[in-house]
Amino acid sequence: MAPFDPLSAAIGGALIGLAATLLMLLTGRIAGISGILGDLLERGSSDRAWRLAFAAGLIAAPLALALGGHTLANPAMPSSIIIAIAGLLVGIGTRLGSGCTSGHGICGISRLSPRSIAATMTLMVVAMLVVAIMRHAL
Amino acid sequence: MPILSAFLCGIMFGAGLVVSGLTDTAKVLGFLDVLAIPKGGWDPTLAIVMAAALIVSIPGFALARRRGRPVLADVAAWPTRTGIDRPLIVGAVLFGTGWGLVGLCPGPAITNLATLSRPVLLFAASMIAGMAAHALWRRRVRHSASLAAADG
Numbered sequence: 001m002a003p004f005d006p007l008s009a010a011i012g013g014a015l016i017g018l019a020a021t022l023l024m025l026l027t028g029r030i031a032g033i034s035g036i037l038g039d040l041l042e043r044g045s046s047d048r049a050w051r052l053a054f055a056a057g058l059i060a061a062p063l064a065l066a067l068g069g070h071t072l073a074n075p076a077m078p079s080s081i082i083i084a085i086a087g088l089l090v091g092i093g094t095r096l097g098s099g100c101t102s103g104h105g106i107c108g109i110s111r112l113s114p115r116s117i118a119a120t121m122t123l124m125v126v127a128m129l130v131v132a133i134m135r136h137a138l
Numbered sequence: 139m140p141i142l143s144a145f146l147c148g149i150m151f152g153a154g155l156v157v158s159g160l161t162d163t164a165k166v167l168g169f170l171d172v173l174a175i176p177k178g179g180w181d182p183t184l185a186i187v188m189a190a191a192l193i194v195s196i197p198g199f200a201l202a203r204r205r206g207r208p209v210l211a212d213v214a215a216w217p218t219r220t221g222i223d224r225p226l227i228v229g230a231v232l233f234g235t236g237w238g239l240v241g242l243c244p245g246p247a248i249t250n251l252a253t254l255s256r257p258v259l260l261f262a263a264s265m266i267a268g269m270a271a272h273a274l275w276r277r278r279v280r281h282s283a284s285l286a287a288a289d290g
Contacts, residue, residue, distance in 0.1 A: 002159060009183045012158020013190025019151035020191070021198025025205070026143045028214030031151060033244040038269045043277065050144040055248055057148020062156055062252040064149055072156055075163040075242070075250055077257035082239055087247075087261040089236030091268020094244060097229020098219070101243040102151075104230075106191050110199040111217070118222045123234035124170075130238025131170040 020106050023054070032103020033058070034094030097123075140210045152249040158187040161250050163241030170238055 020031040027050060036051045045051075062072040077083055094100040097119055099108060104123075108116020159165045160183070168174070168181030208214050237243050242250070242261055250258045 002162060002165070004181055004183060005159065006182075006186055009158045009186040010190040012154045012156070012160070013187035014194050015150055015154030015157060016187065017154075017191035017194030017198065019147045019154060020195050021202065022150070023144065023147040024199060024202045024208070024214065026147075026209045026211075027140045028202075028208030028211040029144070030215065030217060031147065033248065034269070037244060037248070037266070038273065041266070041270050041273045043273075049141050053141045053145040054148035054151075057145045057150075058152040058155075058245065058248045059251050060145075061149045061152025061249055062161075065153055065156055070156065072161060072250070072253055074253045074255040075161060075246075075258065077163065077255070077261070078240060080257070080260060083257055083261045084264045086236040086239035086242075087264025088268040088271075089232045089239070090243065090247075091265040091270075092272050093229045093231070093233030093236060093268075095229070095269050095272035096225050097233055098217075098226060100233060100245070101237075102245050105188065106195055107199070108217070109192060110195040111203075112196075113217070113220075115220060115222055115226060119226055119230040122227055122230035123237065126231050126234030127170050127238035128172050130235050131167055132173050134239070135167075135171055136173050 016102075016106060017110075020102070020110070024107075030103060030107045032099050032107055034100040035098070035103050038095045093123075143210060151245065154187075154191075155246050155249050158190075159183050160187055161246045163246075166241035166243075166246075167238075170241070 023029050023031045029050065031054070036054055039045050040048060040051050065072070097104075099116065099119060101123070104116040104119040109120060155161050165181055165183045168179070169184035171180065174180040202208070202214065206214070240261060244265065247258065247262050247265055251262055
């Protein structure tokens with residue numbers, strides 16, 4: 001793991017906030033990644049093009065940064081069975097809960113939505129509990 | 139133009155994830171590991187990223203709300219639901235569990251696809267499968283609801 005770097009964290013966070021703001025100001029859309037992806041899978045989904053374009057931008061970002069010499073290392077991942085279970089939980093949970101860390105955590109809190117604040121607090125506390133159990137109880 | 143804007147916003151969002159370190163599962167899990175606060179070794183990165191993002195986006199969203207009409211679209215698609223209901227909380231619990239197990243949420247999962255790492259591909263495929271399963275389930279619920287309405 002790279003050492004704690006508060007300046008990079010702040011710059012990266014500001015970029016995330018700016019991207020979410022610009023998407024709303026320019027196109028009137030919420031930068032919620034699970035909603036953008038999930039709506040692509042709905043029958044009769046409208047506006048597939050901008051959703052695909054945003055997702056393509058997310059994948060293209062590391063490639064664009066690589067031109068500036070900033071490489072993206074493979075993240076540390078657990079066993080395949082844990083990955084598969086976790087992926088399913090994230091997919092179902094974000095759709096059932098109508099949002100993820102971006103849609104609720106950034107955009108929802110920016111709108112001061114009580115619904116998004118409740119969702120963000122819930123998912124944070126649960127994730128902290130899971131990490132506490134996985135790292136310190138098992 | 140809206141499509142190009144969405145692409146560029148996606149690049150900026152993804153760049154923010156990479157620069158801040160949130161594509162690194164070890165950093166995310168290092169933040170979620172709150173028992174490390176007293177022991178030492180806790181990683182506050184995620185808190186700083188969220189705070190920095192919100193410092194920009196809270197006034198940004200207020201500005202967008204005041205402007206009303208988006209620059210490149212006729213209407214802004216502001217979310218309309220307000221109540222804190224059971225699906226919201228159950229969904230957040232399921233999502234939080236998966237997030238805590240691996241340290242990837244949807245944005246970093248998609249941006250990490252650029253590494254072509256096989257575990258990341260497996261995670262993204264499982265996530266999409268979960269989303270598709272939910273879409274399928276909702277379609278069935280809606281279908282049976284419409285049948286019931288036709289009956290009664």
